[in-house]
Amino acid sequence: MDLILREITPLSEKDCFMIFSRKKKEFTFPLHIHAEYELNFIENGKGAKRIIGDSVEEIDNLDLALIASPTLEHGWFTHKCHSKEIKEVTIQFHSDLFAEQMLNKNQFASVRELFDKAIYGVTFSQETIQSIKSQIYSLASEPAGAHSVLKLQGILCTLSTSSSVRELSSRSFNPNVQSFDSRRIEKAYNYMLENFDKSVKLSDVSDIIGMTEQAFSRFLKQKTGRNFIDSLNDIKLGHVTRMLVDTNKNIEDICLSCGFNNISNFNRIFKKRKGCTPNEFRENYKESKLFI
CATH class of the missing domain: 1.10.10.60 (Homeodomain-like)
Structure with a gap:
């Protein structure tokens, strides 16, 4: 088996999450895995190739994926994307962003179900991504602090109630x-x-x-x-x-x-x-x- 890059992220145990916002002309990072959960947003990426587990898809103009497994390989690749300004916001956070006691409460059942599905990678419809993108950009410009954590939790709560959540990788692939x-x-x-x-x-x-x-x-x-x-x-x-x-x-x-x-x-x-x-x-x- 050819090995997949195991990424060591800069997220420390003392941080709740890290966010990376950038503009670029191509995707250069290889297929990889890491321990942290990841929410990855892309705008102007039409034609790029997204690989999550055994799901290989060409993405539309907007793309949003959530990965919640330390062993699920994933990556985005330029492929047929000709955009001169791809916008990408990557949010990496620890699995305990929501305390276990909280996830077991009735009010957080949808978030728990979202994370269960995201073990195989999930994506969302263009309409759902369009409705949430301003909150993602706002979070990217938010000063680090408790309020930013609540904002991220709010984004995940909103996504968890979306009817367009779609699992990507086959369950038996991993x-x-x-x-x-x-x-x-x-x-x-x-x-x-x-x-x-x-x-x-x-x-x-x-x-x-x-x-x-x-x-x-x-x-x-x-x-x-x-x-x-x-x-x-x-x-x-x-x-x-x-x-x-x-x-x-x-x-x-x-x-x-x-x-x-x-x-x-x-x-x-x-x-x-x-x-x-x-x-x-x-x-x-x-x-x-x-x-x-």
């Missing part, structure tokens, strides 16, 4: 950080994670958690926003993308070892979910990795 708010869903996902390379049926999973197929389908959709087939394919594709990144195995072997029995169906599903072919995904990711 399975060691699985997070669910339901023991039944966790049990179902763990079963699928352990058996993804076999023939897993809806009846198998519903039996495991003691629900009828129909009841489990409704429950899964309600809790995750995905139906059974999509959930299973997400798990398979997470393993596929990890193997594309970490191995030199040919694509047909990867397809078969990850539970897809038909290469043409596999290619169709992969392109629909990732917006590119498996070969293109491998090349895109390889270009962004730092060899150390």
Whole structure:
């Protein structure tokens, strides 16, 4: 496996957060990981490439992503961006910005759910980003002090109530950080994670958690926003993308070892979910990795 840069940020234990505001013509920092949570805002970045876990997307004019995992690789790359003045505001903060006791209160349930989703990286709609960008710029010009911390907490609270929060990386791309708010869903996902390379049926999973197929389908959709087939394919594709990144195995072997029995169906599903072919995904990711 080619190593990813582990960034040592300047955020000290005595600081709640650090904010970096800059204007530039290109993105130059490699794919990286770090212990701190990160909220990254970009304006005038249309055409740039954002990689978070196994999510590789071309961003629009505005982009905002939240990462809340110390092992989730991420980075932004110039790609097709021709802007002469890209504006970027990066906010890095400790995981205890909100005290655990606070996050467990009913009033902060949405923030806790946002951080749970951000383990896999999340992004937001253009409308949501447009509505919050003035607060981000204001925070960037705010003198350091207690008020600035409250302002950051306010931004995160606002984002947590947005209906446009979208998870980016597949949950099985980094399975060691699985997070669910339901023991039944966790049990179902763990079963699928352990058996993804076999023939897993809806009846198998519903039996495991003691629900009828129909009841489990409704429950899964309600809790995750995905139906059974999509959930299973997400798990398979997470393993596929990890193997594309970490191995030199040919694509047909990867397809078969990850539970897809038909290469043409596999290619169709992969392109629909990732917006590119498996070969293109491998090349895109390889270009962004730092060899150390």
